[in-house]
Amino acid sequence: MRSYHFDSFDGTGLVSHEHDVPEPGPGQLLVRVKAATFNKRDDLIARGRYPLPPRPGVVALSDGAGEVAAAGEGVTRFGVGDRVAGSYWNRWHDGRLDASMLDQLGCTHDGMLTEYALLDEGAAAPVPAHLTWAEAATLPCAGVTAWTSITGGPELPAGATVLTLGTGGVSLYAVQLAKALGYRVIATTSSPEKAERVRGLGADAVVDYRETPTWSAAVRRLTGGLGADLVVDTMGPETVNESIRASSLYGQVVLLTTYSDTAADITVAGADWAQTMAGIRRVFVGSRGDLEDLGKVVESAAIRPVVDRVFGFDEAAEAFAYYRTGRAFGKVVVEI
Amino acid sequence: MTDIHTVLKTYKDAFSTHDPSGLAGILAKDIVVERAQGGTADGHAAALELWTAIATDTGGEFDIEDEIVAGELAVLTWTFRYEGGFTRGANLLKIRDGRVYHAVGYTKTN
Numbered sequence: 001m002r003s004y005h006f007d008s009f010d011g012t013g014l015v016s017h018e019h020d021v022p023e024p025g026p027g028q029l030l031v032r033v034k035a036a037t038f039n040k041r042d043d044l045i046a047r048g049r050y051p052l053p054p055r056p057g058v059v060a061l062s063d064g065a066g067e068v069a070a071a072g073e074g075v076t077r078f079g080v081g082d083r084v085a086g087s088y089w090n091r092w093h094d095g096r097l098d099a100s101m102l103d104q105l106g107c108t109h110d111g112m113l114t115e116y117a118l119l120d121e122g123a124a125a126p127v128p129a130h131l132t133w134a135e136a137a138t139l140p141c142a143g144v145t146a147w148t149s150i151t152g153g154p155e156l157p158a159g160a161t162v163l164t165l166g167t168g169g170v171s172l173y174a175v176q177l178a179k180a181l182g183y184r185v186i187a188t189t190s191s192p193e194k195a196e197r198v199r200g201l202g203a204d205a206v207v208d209y210r211e212t213p214t215w216s217a218a219v220r221r222l223t224g225g226l227g228a229d230l231v232v233d234t235m236g237p238e239t240v241n242e243s244i245r246a247s248s249l250y251g252q253v254v255l256l257t258t259y260s261d262t263a264a265d266i267t268v269a270g271a272d273w274a275q276t277m278a279g280i281r282r283v284f285v286g287s288r289g290d291l292e293d294l295g296k297v298v299e300s301a302a303i304r305p306v307v308d309r310v311f312g313f314d315e316a317a318e319a320f321a322y323y324r325t326g327r328a329f330g331k332v333v334v335e336i
Numbered sequence: 337m338t339d340i341h342t343v344l345k346t347y348k349d350a351f352s353t354h355d356p357s358g359l360a361g362i363l364a365k366d367i368v369v370e371r372a373q374g375g376t377a378d379g380h381a382a383a384l385e386l387w388t389a390i391a392t393d394t395g396g397e398f399d400i401e402d403e404i405v406a407g408e409l410a411v412l413t414w415t416f417r418y419e420g421g422f423t424r425g426a427n428l429l430k431i432r433d434g435r436v437y438h439a440v441g442y443t444k445t446n
Contacts, residue, residue, distance in 0.1 A: 155365040158338040158434025182361025293381040300388040
């Protein structure tokens with residue numbers, strides 16, 4: 001069998017290795033992986049910029065889905081043939097993340113860019129039957145992050161306004177999930193073509209942030225001056241101040257990233273923050289329980305995750321390079 | 337905010353058309369649904385799973401007879417027709433901020 005690894009974290013990227021197919025140990029699943037997908041964290045890991053120190057030689061990527069090929073002794077949650085996805089955090093099953101659970105697929109624990117993956121059964125979740133393998137592979141990081149961003153804080157009344165930024169994987173999921181949960185959605189994007197596609201996913205209104213750099217004013221206009229009740233801020237340093245300005249009074253800003261290649265700090269203008277009193281909430285993906293809950297909503301609401309492009313297993317390096325251009329609308333997937 | 341009649345329409349549509357896609361948007365995070373066989377489905381995910389399974393079951397059809405709303409409480413009376421018979425009953429839903437937060441159903445015994 002073949003796997004792609006991060007042997008070093010100096011920007012070298014994916015390195016292919018051959019192995020024997022492993023045997024599942026007690027409590028483990030051997031998963032024949034069918035598809036895997038990239039996230040921003042994979043780029044950070046490859047370049048040595050991720051906050052959790054990765055293990056050299058780790059099998060890459062947190063996100064993947066496949067079929068259970070064999071089950072180890074004592075496995076009770078799944079059987080051979082079940083369709084599963086791996087959870088982002090290997091040991092965070094439910095409740096709140098604590099320091100004893102800091103073990104991630106594709107970082108400190110072998111991940112999903114491989115023909116066969118060993119998963120602890122506690123780190124696997126069923127995937128909705130209506131999803132293709134490529135779609136199912138997008139659930140663990142982007143899907144769960146959007147899910148916990150929207151549902152992880154105080155519950156908003158139906159009809160409240162959710163604001164999403166751009167057209168990355170998390171943002172597009174957030175549009176779809178927010179609509180399914182009964183919210184009004186405003187999305188920002190950078191072109192009329194993307195605006196049309198985001199509307200097609202359910203966005204009620206779209207603001208072009210290239211035409212309107214101070215897009216918070218447009219959001220306030222679209223909400224009768226009230227602002228958005230929840231902002232899913234996927235950009236961090238570049239957008240947090242506008243997110244604060246776009247928020248309703250005591251609204252929620254979910255801040256997913258706090259640094260970028262061009263900005264090391266988060267800066268918020270005190271006078272702007274004083275006007276909205278927005279609360280900033282942090283999210284680090286979510287637990288296996290969150291992945292399971294996401295799957296139930298995706299299934300019930302018949303959500304189809306947005307896949308930009310699918311590459312073959314031999315093209316994994318090209319797929320990673322394409323993902324890193326930032327041009328994709330939705331997820332970049334490798335089928336295995 | 338979504339008004340109670342819009343919530344009820346989404347609820348009824350899900351079961352009458354076997355399309356559960358609107359249900360996630362009308363359930364409260366801390367919803368409690370009393371199960372017909374005893375016990376409760378607690379929370380959004382459990383309630384959604386339960387109601388999605390009922391809504392997508394094409395082994396019968398719900399016809400709504402009456403809809404009564406009083407404050408946060410809604411009562412729906414219904415007939416469930418299946419091959420070889422029918423059952424009548426009523427669902428009591430409590431709804432706040434556009435979301436159902438408690439639900440229980442009763443069936444007529446004669």
